[in-house]
Every structure is written in C-alpha cells, then in structure tokens.
Amino acid sequence: MAEFFDSDGARLAYLDVAPLGPQRRRPILLIHGFASSRRVNWVETGWVDALAKSGRRVVAFDNRGHGESAKLYDPAAYRCEIMARDAASLLDRLGLPRVDAMGYSMGARIAAFLVLAEPQRVRRLILGGLGDRLVDGFGLPVEIAAAMEARSLDDLTDPTQRMFRAFADRGGADRAALAACIRGSRQTLSEAEARRIACPTLAAVGTRDEVAGDAHRLAALLPQGRAFDIPRRAHNPAVGDKNFKAAVLAFLDEDADASFAAP
Secondary structure: OOEEEEEOOEEEEEEEEOOOOOOEOOOEEEEOOOOOOHHHHHHOOOHHHHHHHOOOOEEEEOOOOOOOOOOOOOHHHHOHHHHHHHHHHHHHHHOOOOEEEEEEOHHHHHHHHHHHHOHHHEEEEEEEOOOHHHOOOOOOOOHHHHHHHOOOHHHOOOHHHHHHHHHHHHOOOOHHHHHHHHHHOOOOOOHHHHOOOOOOEEEEEEOOOOOOOOHHHHHHHOOOEEEEEEOOOOOOOOOOOHHHHHHHHHHHHOOOOOEOOOO
16 A cells, blocks of 8 residues: 655655564665556566565665656656656655665656755666766657557557656556656756765666666766666566566675665
C-alpha cells in the first residue's frame, strides 16, 4: 500500500522498504524513468529486493504525473529542478540527510539535478540509461508527446514513439500528463555544471540503447565518473539487467560504510 507526501502542492506516492539481513548500508533513493513508476521500474525488475537484501533501506517514489502520484497538465510543472525538489522533499520527510541515489533515464536526469542543487545529499550516484545526452540533447525526443496524444498505437510508425506509447498503454498511464511531462522536463546541464557533480558516479547505458547517448563521454566529464556498458540491451530492457545490477552493487560497495547506523 502506497504512502504519500506533499511536494510543492503535489501529492506523491512512495515506498520505504527496510533493509534485510544483518548488514546496514547507506539508504538508497530510486528515481524512475518516463512513463514508468516505482513499481514497474524498481519493484518488478527486482531492484528493491536486491538492494534491500544487500542491507540498504530502499526509498522510491512515483514522479509527478506517474503511477499513483498527482497528474499535472502544465509542462512547466515538470521541469527537472522541480522534480529534483520532489526527491529532496521526500528525503526531508524521512529524515535522510545523505543517501546513495540511482535514477534511470528521465530519473537519472532528475538525480543529476538533485546532486547539482544539493551535493551534500548524495554519497554515490548511478545514472542508468543516460549518457552524454544529459549535456548534449534531451534524451527522449519531444515527438513522444505526440505519441501520447495519438488516437491509438496503430497511428504511429516511428519505433521510439511506438515503444513508449505501448509502454504507457500497458501501464494504464495518464497519457495527457505524460505528454506535459515530456514537454516540460527537457532541461540539460552545461558541461561546467556536469563537472560540479563531484561524487563518485556510475553512468550505465545499454550497448543497443539509441536514446541515452554515450556513457563514456559523460563519465569523462565528471570528476569521479566511470562508465558501464550494459551488454546487448536496448533502452527499456536494460533496466532490470543482471549485469547492470551486479555493477551497481559492486560500485556501491567499493567504500560502503558497513557500520552505518540506519536512522
């Protein structure tokens, strides 16, 4: 059953899962991608279970316009800095001053904006499904908004439009809210801003991903960046890939604060 919090007047749904086993690691915040939800992106793919079993408190929320959260129809309500404030508001509500953070696709963009605004909040950062389009281009094409507004999937021929429309239809999404989201969340970072992301950062992109851009180029911009190629995966299927999970868990454990006392 979802819990809810308020952020800038929007009622947003979240989950808060306790760590399993004797170890206690730094809590982790998960931020899902466009047209997804906390359930689809993180629960059904096994991420929440894997992270909880590794001793981490796992916090994930439905971005505005998605899942069980408030549906808004003004593109200006979906600017990345606003959605990053949603993430920070949840951490404030839960009394979590410092976490690890992982986002996928749009969620990775939001996570980057969170670190830029509040660098002290994030110990380690994982940018899944997002490469150099964080700084060069916008990732998902704006034409996806038209795909959300089309009468049916049969009216679409572009593969990317069809992929995201089918994904939204399967999840019973509010397509008008998603159209506003894709139009409003198109902010990038300058290269100078990207270089201000000082925490250790893993950029992970599928080798068949035609949406995310180059993880290696992005990692090269970051003071403590590195890249991971998710083998033989396109954009959406890469989310739950076992190689991706193994790389993330290893990355988080490199200097894991094993004696961390969970709040």
